[in-house]
Amino acid sequence: MHFPSDGDLEIGEEGRTQEGLRFDQQLLDRFMAEGLRARGTALGFPVNLDFDHRSLAGFLGLHANNVGSPQDESQYHLNTKPLERAVVAFFADLAGAVPGTTFGYVSNGGTESNIFGVYLGRERYPDAVLYASTQAHYSVPKIARLLRMDYAQVGVLPDAAMNPDSLRARCREHPGRAAVVVATIGTTGQGAVDDLIGVRVALHQAGVDRYHLHADAAFGGPLAALGPRPRAWGFADGADSIAISGHKMIGSPVPSGIALARADLVADVREPGVAVGADDDTISGSRDALAPALLWRELRRLGRRGLADRVMHCVRTAEYAAERLRACGRNPSYVPDSNTVLFDAPCQELCDRWALLHDGGRAHLNTMPHVERKHIDALCRDLEANW
Incomplete structure (x- = not known):
């Protein structure tokens, strides 16, 4: 389908005429039809x-904002935090968390959730090296640069899962330093699942007793939890933090993710009362309130x-x-x-x-x-x- 050039789409000094607005609506209709x-x-x-969320179109007439922690009501009362807490509780349970031990929030996607998890690890261990496999999501080396962390890529097995022997060898290249390890639960390229238990054994064998294990389960979390042969991927298997995608298996017209972590680790990054009266223990501060409503509705429908x-x-x-x-x-x-x-x-x-x-x-x-x-x-x- 042919669309006007970028120059024809520029926003000008003057507002559009009625004829121009009709043309613009036709253009948007063409975008929607093509989609x-x-x-x-x-x-x-x-x-x-x-999915079909058109029944929630009324939200498009609101500015709802889940600013700050989902656990705290802010002074901005137009939010969907109760729905967000229900979504977080569902995924925390799916990930094997003991009730009351997990913090979480709805992020804008897997990359933000990965940033959150690695950030917690970096705050726990400021000297940590970030380790991830060569098949890890492209966001991981970017996160290392954002957080100014040394980054070490780890080799993979024939099935594209992280090779524990390679992890052990890479850790020994940094003696005495802590580790933040991103284990991929469902690689983008092949759907491979890193072995969380094998990762922990490799760290122990390398003499690393200070580590933070983040599970990037954006793609494969639901598959690992609910597939024909459930895989080790959650809190019960040693994960300290987890990223899950909202728009992959669940489905949504906007990107979203779920960031989960052990609640005792989040206190290190929490800023009390700064988000219009709410604590802020998220990456983004002001946060989308529509995505939690979409996820909650679909999860209620599915169970x-x-x-x-x-x-x-x-x-x-x-x-x-x-x-x-x-x-x-x-x-x-x-x-x-x-x-x-x-x-x-x-x-x-x-x-x-x-x-x-x-x-x-x-x-x-x-x-x-x-x-x-x-x-x-x-x-x-x-x-x-x-x-």
Whole structure:
């Protein structure tokens, strides 16, 4: 679809005429129509498009702000903090937290949640080195730069999970220093899950007794908790802080995330009463109040059982996709019980048509909740027709 150039979209000195406003609305309608059309062929990005929150359109006429801690009411009373606390409690329970031991808030996405977790670790241990695998999210080295931390990349096993032997060796390169380790629960590229227990053993063997373990479960947290074979990923498995995405498995028209941490660690970063009467123990201060309402509504609709059914749908669809792609001669590979399938990339036209991420000659298929077998069949027909 062709849109006007950036120059034609500039905001001028004078306001728009009625005719201009009608044109602008038509332009926005075209943006929305294109988005709705593309939803039926979006198979490559780890985001869920199976939602409809139009009944909450009234929130667009409000400025709601969850400024400061979700635990404190601020002097700005137009907020959704009660809904936010319910969302945090749900995910804390999913992550195996003992009731009353966890702090959390709804962030603007996985990167902010990762910043929060690593920041807590850096405040605990100012001399810490930040460790993460070569398959960790791209935000992690950026966080190291933001927080002025030394950063050490760790090698991976054949399945793309962190190699504990490599972690042990990298730690020994920094004797006497603490460690902040980002363990990835569901890598973006292949859906691999780092072994939290193996990470802790490697740290002990390297002589590191001061460490903070952050689980980047933005993509894979619900899969690790509710998949066919639950994986170690949460507080019961040694995590000190956790990042979970709101717009991936749950689904939302705006990006969101959930930042979780042991409550006793958050006191180190809390600033009492600074956020219009509320404590601030978040990264962003003023925070989106719409995202908690969207997440709360969808989680109330699904419940834990419904979310588990959604996870199983994703896993089974990935298994089906691997079978169909193998029959197409596309050499698929995927980590069992994940929802990411890699296969030989088709031409650029097909990658664009199906919104497939691709690099190194391999395309990424993510079977998110909106992806069904009919989408896999249609993709395979295109692959066979354009071999």
